[in-house]
Amino acid sequence: MRFISPKVDYAFKKIFGSEQSKEILISFLNAIIYAGEPVIKSLTIINPYNPGQVLSLKDTYLDVKAVLADGSIVVIEMQIASMAAFNKRVAYNLAKSYSNQLVKGEDYPLLNPAIAVTITDFILFTETEAVINKFRFKEETENFECIGGELRLIFVELPKFKKTLSELNSLTDKWIYFLKEAAILEEIPNSLGEVSEIKLALNLASQANMTVEEFEVIDRRGMILQDEKGRITYAEEQGRIKEAIALVMRQLKKRFGEIPAAISPKIEDLSLSELETLTEDIFDFNSLDDLLSWLETSR
Structure with a gap:
């Protein structure tokens, strides 16, 4: 048995935002918002997942939205890669969900609380x-x-979660493990399966329970998101390299004066880790000859 990754926004919407996902979402939100306490008893999923719409989905459709029994609005989003002004976008979506409760002329007391859960x-x-x-x-x-x-x-950062299956002690642990590791599971582990809502979530995530078209769309979306994440990571790495090169050149100029043009390309060819090492080793150099020797041995 293989499972789709809940990290893919289409898959996340299918698992937590389908018509049959109500008990799953209640359990998940109680785990994340209320540390596993059964505070939320019922909710209504807004604009639920529909496999027939998957080919024309827009980003806003991929948020899971629910109204709790007390009228509170919850917006849940999975984000695989960072982006510019990400925190502002989350704040904007929360504010929009809150303000959109009223139409022109209605009174502010009609507003219900709004919660943004971002993974x-x-x-x-x-x-x-x-x-x-x-x-x-x-x-x-x-x-x-x-x-x-x-x-x-409320933010959940998956890379910070390090627990293994045998270390899962709470409902919160188990849901976060599901989000992070479902795609590598080959069967439903006992520690997860004993939570009926997580077992149901894994069944919804099972590749065997999907149509060929649905699986292909989710698989393709996953590859697009991974490519996007790779581009962002590469851009961030290139930005750090440029900053490191600029720092090294400033340090060298301050220590030895003008730097010969032939040296600059050698420094620009260094990796980020090599540049970081060079920023420390510069203080051991007595001349540019020491620098040249260092550059020769670093390659």
Whole structure:
């Protein structure tokens, strides 16, 4: 048995946003938002996944949206690769979901809370090792709340999750493991299968339960997303290389004055790791001859 990756937005929508996904989504949201406590009892999935629409899907369709029993709106999104102003886009989508509840002339008391749950396959917050981070409006100095839980941002960073199957202790652990590792499973593990909602999610993710067309579309979408992620990673790497080259050239100029033109191409050919090493080794050089010797031995 093989499973599609929930990291692919089409697959994520199928698993968590189908007509039969209500119990799956309730369990998942309770795990992520409420640490496994059964706070959410019921919800309605808005604009559910429809296999017949998969060929013409737009990005906004791929968000999973639900209205909880108390009227709260939840928008859940899977993002495989970073992008410019990503945090602003998440904030914009949350604000839009909140404000779109009202039509012109309606009263503000009709507004219900809105929550954005964003799962990323990249590191977003380097300041913490926490896998789940939750945000709401609070006073900067004394930390008291301004609008309560009216607007909440919740992020799940999959690369930070390191637990193995045998280390899964909570419902939250099991759902995050499912998101991160489902595509490499060959069967439903007992520790996941004992949660009926995760077992159902794995059945929805099973390649055997898909039409050929549906699988091909999801597979193709996965390749497109991986290519996009690769381009972003390459662009980021190239940006870091340019910064490292500029730093090395500034250090050399400060230490030895004008640098001969013949040396510049040799430095530009260095990898990022070599450039980072050079920024440290420069302080051991007594002359440009030492630099040239270093460049010869580094290749």
